[in-house]
Amino acid sequence: MKDFSGKTVYITGGSSGIGLETARLFASLGGDVVIFARDEERLASAARDIEGHRRSGSQKVHAVHMDVADPESVRTGIEEAIEKAGPPQVAIANAGVGYADLFIDTPHEAFDAVMKTNVYGVRSFVANVLPHMVGAKGTIVIVSSAAGLMGMYGYTTYGTSKYALVGFAECLRAELRTMGMTVTLVCPGEVDTPFVPKEAERLPFESRVVKSFCGRISPSRVAHAIVKGVAGKRFLVIPGVLTNLMFALHRFSNGMLTRYTSDLVVFVLRWYVSKQAARRR
Numbered sequence: 001m002k003d004f005s006g007k008t009v010y011i012t013g014g015s016s017g018i019g020l021e022t023a024r025l026f027a028s029l030g031g032d033v034v035i036f037a038r039d040e041e042r043l044a045s046a047a048r049d050i051e052g053h054r055r056s057g058s059q060k061v062h063a064v065h066m067d068v069a070d071p072e073s074v075r076t077g078i079e080e081a082i083e084k085a086g087p088p089q090v091a092i093a094n095a096g097v098g099y100a101d102l103f104i105d106t107p108h109e110a111f112d113a114v115m116k117t118n119v120y121g122v123r124s125f126v127a128n129v130l131p132h133m134v135g136a137k138g139t140i141v142i143v144s145s146a147a148g149l150m151g152m153y154g155y156t157t158y159g160t161s162k163y164a165l166v167g168f169a170e171c172l173r174a175e176l177r178t179m180g181m182t183v184t185l186v187c188p189g190e191v192d193t194p195f196v197p198k199e200a201e202r203l204p205f206e207s208r209v210v211k212s213f214c215g216r217i218s219p220s221r222v223a224h225a226i227v228k229g230v231a232g233k234r235f236l237v238i239p240g241v242l243t244n245l246m247f248a249l250h251r252f253s254n255g256m257l258t259r260y261t262s263d264l265v266v267f268v269l270r271w272y273v274s275k276q277a278a279r280r281r
């Protein structure tokens with residue numbers, strides 16, 4: 001894999017899951033790493049963990065408190081990071097929260113909170129970091145989701161936020177290309193991180209089944225795909241064979257195959273559940 005020594009990588013949400021695994025990998029490839037998140041204790045423990053993956057003791061690892069949903073926190077967080085580690089060559093907008101429920105049961109506040117973190121959080125991070133990267137031919141990585149490429153039952157809120165990132169990345173790519181910079185858009189299916197049990201608290205059972213069509217992969221697999229995507233200056237990175245297959249079917253059929261399959265699965269599941277309930281009565 002590519003050598004990242006002398007390069008600085010910023011990662012929001014670097015204290016857990018995909019972000020932490022990606023930070024470990026960049027450190028093992030020689031990079032300096034700055035991670036950002038809210039929980040100070042988890043940040044400090046993640047920074048120690050990442051230090052353990054460095055190739056050399058001279059590589060820097062910094063942890064900076066940041067709430068991406070708060071534009072002022074993002075501004076001061078980036079200022080602190082620039083002061084400590086200098087501007088990044090790779091900036092990864094990864095921090096995000098899950099939310100799965102039927103739209104009809106979703107309070108306005110819950111919808112807005114997801115947008116604030118997943119959409120405005122990415123906007124604020126990129127807006128603050130970009131002026132420091134111009135001229136360095138760096139890369140902005142946006143972590144979206146397979147739910148940003150294909151509509152899924154129970155994902156109206158989360159899917160809206162992740163579709164927005166696909167549009168953001170598509171347009172930003174075109175603009176940054178003229179400055180010699182690249183954008184990498186990452187769209188994983190389900191990844192084995194603390195995100196999954198948290199999301200499961202409200203996940204409709206139909207969504208659980210539909211989601212399983214894309215399988216579940218490890219955060220390490222996503223981290224390797226991100227590093228490969230950055231090194232190869234690739235725009236769209238979809239980690240995981242099943243998610244790639246689903247997206248190919250989706251694109252090939254103009255969405256028809258995935259929509260009909262999902263509708264059929266949801267219909268059969270609901271029919272089966274109501275039949276069981278009637279039998280129990």
Ligand SMILES: NC(=O)c1ccc[n+]([C@@H]2O[C@H](COP(=O)([O-])OP(=O)(O)OC[C@H]3O[C@@H](n4cnc5c(N)ncnc54)[C@H](OP(=O)(O)O)[C@@H]3O)[C@@H](O)[C@H]2O)c1
Pocket residue numbers: 012013014015016017018019036037038039040042066067068069094095096097098117121143144145146187188189190191192193194195196
């Ligand atoms: N896991 C999946 O199945 C999956 C699939 C596709 C895409 N994704 C996307 O991948 C990204 C990472 O998810 P993950 O699975 O690694 O989740 P995770 O293990 O729950 O990690 C989320 C990270 O984001 C940070 N974070 C959350 N809200 C934040 C905020 N307002 N400000 C700053 N940091 C914040 C968390 O730290 P604090 O809570 O301490 O702030 C944590 O470090 C997310 O954007 C998610 O939507 C995940």
